[in-house]
Amino acid sequence: MPETDLSRLTIDRRPGTSPRRRNWKPWAIGAAVLLAIAFAVTHLSGEKVVETVSVTTAYPYQAATLLNAAGYVVAQRKASVASKATGRLEWLGVVEGSRVKQGDIIARVENRDMVAQVDQAAASVSSARAELADAQRAFDRSRDLAAKNYVSGSALDAAQARLDKARAGVAVAQANQRAAQVSVDQTLIRAPFDGVVLTKSANVGDVITPFSSASESKGAVVTMADMETLEVEADVSEVNLAKIRVGQPCEIQLDAFPEQRLRGVVSRTVPTVDRTKATVLVKVRFVDRDAGVLPEMSAKVAFLDKEPAADERQPLIAVAQEAIVERGGQSSLFVVAEGRLKLVAVQTGRKINDLVVVSGVKPGDRVVMNPAAGLSDGDRVRVEQK
Known part of the structure; x- marks a missing residue:
């Protein structure tokens, strides 16, 4: 019997020979490399994370806004024509x-059959008028003869009856003609x-x-x-109904034209409450009309305390108060452009609700919100996504 080589059954316990240890090392190395790259991108490059907000436009009359509501443009005169x-x-x-x-x-x-009925009715009218004319002549002869005692009174009565019947026949024919014409008109x-x-x-x-x-x-x-009857129907919470009055000035902003403001006035309120939403329907009539306004457009309505003056309806450049920072004794904004900060000095003006009027920037510019003390001109930044 040949000898068995038992050395092949021995477990190899030398370092580096375990299958598990041979598999996890490449993954660990790859993860470490990725972490190192991420660290280099976000820290070694000096990139800072910031939150931004857009420079916008505001209207001075917004400070006199009592209430805002949303609604839709609705034509008050509308018909399905059939x-x-x-x-x-x-x-x-x-x-x-x-x-x-x-x-x-x-x-x-299609109305050819009804037009034919009109023609038939018109022919009946002509026939009835011919009979009337004949009856009129017969009556006239009977009357003249009766005056000379050439015919009896009963003959004259018969001529009169025939004349009356002919007149009635004309009236019936004309009525039938009108009825046929009505059918055509319909x-x-x-x-x-x-x-x-x-x-x-x-x-x-x-x-x-x-x-x-x-x-x-x-x-x-x-x-x-009827486009002349377009109004905005807005739902107003019943708790705010005391702030609404008929004739109250409003400003209407359409979602289709966000930069446009149209004057309006409260025309009426629907005298009932929607119990499911606890709202009252308020109808706002357009004072300023625009050909681009269409039924069913979404709209926002600002109910104002008073009618704004002409200069109060001019848009002003404004930004959130939290974006303004004091640097070197000057009000400034950190404008984000192509991944870097640009410190822009601005002049501040009046406050309009939560916004401050500024000059030196333009609407649409992205500026840093709540800038940290460590930010400076030229810093590389990454905008925080929310």
Whole structure:
């Protein structure tokens, strides 16, 4: 029997031979290198972390603001325009944005059968008038003959009855003609007031059934609004209702035009409270009108204590008080540009709520908020992300 080599079963305990120890060392070295790089980037380079805020614009009248509220632009005069008649839409003369005058024909439903009825009614009127003319002549002859005692009184009465019947026949024919014309007019969709077409709900070929919910049919053809009746509807908390009064001056800011301020005035309040939100709907009428204002735009309303003067409606450059620092006896701001600080001397002015009017910087500049004492001109910085 051959001898077995038991030395192969011996566990090798020499340093560096364990599989675990051979695997963790490269990872540990890599982590240490990454930490060293991060330390070098943030500390050895001298980069400092700062919080910034934008230089903005403010209006002096903001100091007289009693309350701010958000809402939407709503047209107080708005209509979904449809035909009273049921039929297929054969002509549509407007698109979204079209301006129309009251009474303008904006669409038409198929009406050839109704036009034929009008023609038929007109022919009936002509026939009735011819009968009336004949009855009038017969009556005139009977009257002349009766005056000479050539005909009896009963003959004259018969002529009078025929004349009255002919007159009634003309009236009936004319009424039928008017009814047929009304049916035709109901197929013509007219603008109910001066305004602008907001949406188009139907196209040529669609079946218009304003009083039905039939499948594949349309009710309203277009939706339009009177742009002269645009107002802002804002929800005001009921606890602040005492600060609102009819005729109160306001400033309206639209989210679509954030740099624009439009004058407004409180026109009315809806006399009920929304119990789910504990708010009252306040309607603000535009004093300054702009063609760019559209229904359903988001808006912010500042309810003012008094009507601002013309100079109070001019924007001023302002910044948060916490960004201003005193260096060398001069008010200054640390402006962040391309990762470095620039110390800019500024002149300070009046306070507008939490902002201070300054000169020497422009709106949109990023400045350091609450600058630390160790910051200086030219420092490399990294903006803290929040």
